[in-house]
Amino acid sequence: MPALSWREYLDEKMLPHLWCPGCGNGIALGALTRALAELQLPRNKVVVVTGIGCWGKADDYLATSALHGTHGRALAFATGVKAARPELTVIVLMGDGDGATIGGNHLIHAARRNIDLTAVVLNNQNYGMTGGQVSATTPVDAVTSTTRYGNPERDFDLCRLVDAAGANYVARGTVYHVPQLDRLIRDGITKKGFSFIEVISPCPTHFGRRNKLGSAVEMMKALKTRAVNVNSPAAKTGELPAGAFLIGKLADRDDPDFTARYAAVQQKAQAKGGFSS
Amino acid sequence: MNIANRSKDKNESTVDRGSKETRRLFLQGNEAIAEGAIAAGARFYAGYPITPSSEIAEACAEKLPAVGGVYIQMEDELGSIAAVIGASLTGVKAFTATSGPGFSLMQENLGVAILGEVPCVVVNVQRSGPSTGLATRPAQADVMQARWGRHGDQHLIVLSPATVQECFDLTVTAFNLAERFRAPVILLADEIVAHMRENVTLPDPAQIKIVNRKKPACPPEEYLPFKPDPDGVPPLADYGSEYIFHVTSSMHGERGYSQNDPANAGAKIKRLFTKLDNHLDEILLVKHHYNPADELDLLIVTFGCTTRPARAAALRTPNLKAGVLQLVTLWPFPDAFIAEAAQKARAVLVPELNLGQVIREVQRVVGKEKPVFGLHKSNGLGFLPAEISARIEEVANQCLR
Amino acid sequence: MTRININPRRCKHCGICIAFCPKEVFGADYRGAPVVERAEKCTACGLCVMRCPDFALEVGEKGK
Known part of the structure; x- marks a missing residue:
């Protein structure tokens, strides 16, 4: 069978997509399709599960199977798919509102359960689809449509949160650093256990405009300036300038995943004929 | 089934070592529901413990892995019904069980199962409310919630058992109707029936009528997951099969992609009603x-x-x-x-x-x-x-x- | 010379390809839409394709 190009994972007849000019979602979608193409995963063995929000519309542009669920619950839908059919590759696309705010509980439990899903959380620091309201990743003091005087709340460091909850794989990338983002997603898909990739991405229409961050190009330049590779000397000393954040693989371990552990449960149950006592 | 029939046989213990014939057991309603689900072919349960339904979860945690199935305890009821929907779309019969507060939490994603036409069974063992209420005394106050608890126009099937035998029998029926009509079915039990123990007859599995969902027969590239057959019910493929398809909680066309066209939306919502109302002879039981x-x-x-x-x-x-x-x-x-x-x-x-x-x-x-x-x-x-x-x-x- | 296609039906004029091309291959028209001005400098590195949010660019690929 001839190799699938990355464009064959896209449903190109659905383009142009609905995202705003300069939105990073399309770049992240491209990175995902390139990761799928590099792994040459059969399209019928991939299920993409999405929630609600701008990034949650990504499944409309993918030529794999897909399940577009409710706001915040994508990981729970995906958990059902994966637990029932461990042989499928299940990729979960959520924004910061979807995955970390309304859906934060599912995020930590998916990580704790170490279920073999690959979650790609696109963090644009606000609720883009509904007009730019504050989310759990909006920085303190930032202006959104619901924090006109500045955000009184602090933001999550999602990678530290998911790492602490026990995920096998935690990484952060940006839509500026694309070749690296492709690799981070690819490695997350390959990794057994829960994989979490946070993608820092500009929302020029809402977050950028309200916080006077300039055009999409200016916001992309800021990603280039602020991101520090986790393997760089600066990252190793731990002395990062204000506003900097680490990119790269932040956690990488090989604890048994849910599928492996549940297979052991099934073996024990079958040995006892379904009676535990 | 004769629900007035009382067994004169000596009660057997619930430990039965795999006889394939008819079994007479002394069971609790909740246990009978779990037995009925497994007999109906359910191989996936996702749930969150809540009295007076928890014995269903406990029985499934013990028995499902022994038959190659999966029990997973989710972090809440929103996640439970979501996982059930995800599992069902892979072709595995899936269900969950809960009670008042948890049933309230499941309403939004029950809407996904209705609009996305995902076969599944939700058991609600009713308890006294509102809210945490008189935990966990009996009530039958979720009749209207079961029918109308979600936002939006929709239709679904609700069955109600009155005996432990019916807990078993109607759980099988619930799965059969869910598979037949590609729709969620609610088994609306109550604390009294669920916690009561009585003799039940579990038929020889070979004698139990089992309905499985209609699968597509067309070439994969022609499959439209929401194109109904003349009976109003679209065939449903499995994730991972040769069929690639999308299911969405948004209004969608026959292809399963979001669609905002009013004519399509009107026809789809109407079909959610007619696919049941045109087959009342198969659904209505008294x-x-x-x-x-x-x-x-x-x-x-x-x-x-x-x-x-x-x-x-x-x-x-x-x-x-x-x-x-x-x-x-x-x-x-x-x-x-x-x-x-x-x-x-x-x-x-x-x-x-x-x-x-x-x-x-x-x-x-x-x-x-x-x-x-x-x-x-x-x-x-x-x-x-x-x-x-x-x-x-x-x-x-x-x-x- | 590398073939560079810009799909005008998809391009939303965000300017990212123009700003970040390492060889400054692109210029902008009066609307801010990219135009290929220095095709001879293109090394087909593919970064513009990867960073285009709109799948509007093809570089050196057989047209699909």
Whole structure:
């Protein structure tokens, strides 16, 4: 069978997509399709599960199977798919509102359960689809449509949160650093256990405009300036300038995943004929 | 099935080492529901513990892995029903069980199962509310919630068991209807039925009628996951099969992609109704605990745990012929059966453990032709036969003597 | 010379390809839409394709 190009994972007849000019979602979608193409995963063995929000519309542009669920619950839908059919590759696309705010509980439990899903959380620091309201990743003091005087709340460091909850794989990338983002997603898909990739991405229409961050190009330049590779000397000393954040693989371990552990449960149950006592 | 039949056999223990023949067991309602689900072919359960339904989860945690199935305890009920939907789309029969507070949390994603046409079963073992309420005493106050609890226009099937045997039998029926109509089915049990223990007969698995969902037969590139067959039900492929398809909680066209066209939305919502309403002969179940040919003084309409005390009371009424019509299917509401039975009765009584839910539907069906009386109780206690007898006496004095 | 296709139906004029091309291959028209001005400098590195949010660019690929 001839190799699938990355464009064959896209449903190109659905383009142009609905995202705003300069939105990073399309770049992240491209990175995902390139990761799928590099792994040459059969399209019928991939299920993409999405929630609600701008990034949650990504499944409309993918030529794999897909399940577009409710706001915040994508990981729970995906958990059902994966637990029932461990042989499928299940990729979960959520924004910061979807995955970390309304859906934060599912995020930590998916990580704790170490279920073999690959979650790609696109963090644009606000609720883009509904007009730019504050989310759990909006920085303190930032202006959104619901924090006109500045955000009184602090933001999550999602990678530290998911790492602490026990995920096998935690990484952060940006839509500026694309070749690296492709690799981070690819490695997350390959990794057994829960994989979490946070993608820092500009929302020029809402977050950028309200916080006077300039055009999409200016916001992309800021990603280039602020991101520090986790393997760089600066990252190793731990002395990062204000506003900097680490990119790269932040956690990488090989604890048994849910599928492996549940297979052991099934073996024990079958040995006892379904009676535990 | 004869629900009045009491076993004279010596009770067996619940430990049965895999006999393939008919088994007679002494089971709790919740255990019978778990047995029924597994007999129906369920191999996936996702849930969150809540009294008085937790024994279903416990039984599934023990038995499902032994038959190659999966039990997973989710972080909440929103996640439980979501995982059930995800699992079902891979072709595995899936279900969850809960009670009032958890059932409230499941409503949004039940809407996904309805709009996305995902077969699954949700057991709600009703308990007293509202909110945490009188934990965890019996009630039957979720009848309207089961039908109308979600936002948006929609339709679904609700069944209600009155005995432990029915807990088993109707769980099988619930899965069969879910698979037949590619829709969620709610088994609306109650604390009394779920925690009661009695003898049940588990048929030889080979004798149990099992319905499996219709799969597509077309070439994969032609598959439209929401294009209905003439019966109104679209075939459903499995994730991971050769068919690639999208399912969405958004309004969608036949291809399963978001679509905002009003004509499409109108037709889709209407089909969610007609795919059930055009097949009521397959869905509506009632039990006449009297000879339906008989003329009655009083027709007593019951469901779930009110059925037994009502039957006891009906037997005790002196100089009055009363008969119990038990509603097994609560939704779609069995209008025709009630209308027919009410025709042959002088008055109707609806006892229910709430302040008036099923009676509204009975009044709608019966109209002003016959008087419809209620007996309503919402204090966390079930009915005693004497309470129903006393109400029958009142009704008799008012209009039957 | 590398073939560079810009799909005008998809391009939303965000300017990212113009700003970040390492060889400054692109210029902008009066609307801010990219135009290929220095095709001879293109090394087909593919970064513009990867960073285009709109799948509007093809570089050196057989047209699909």
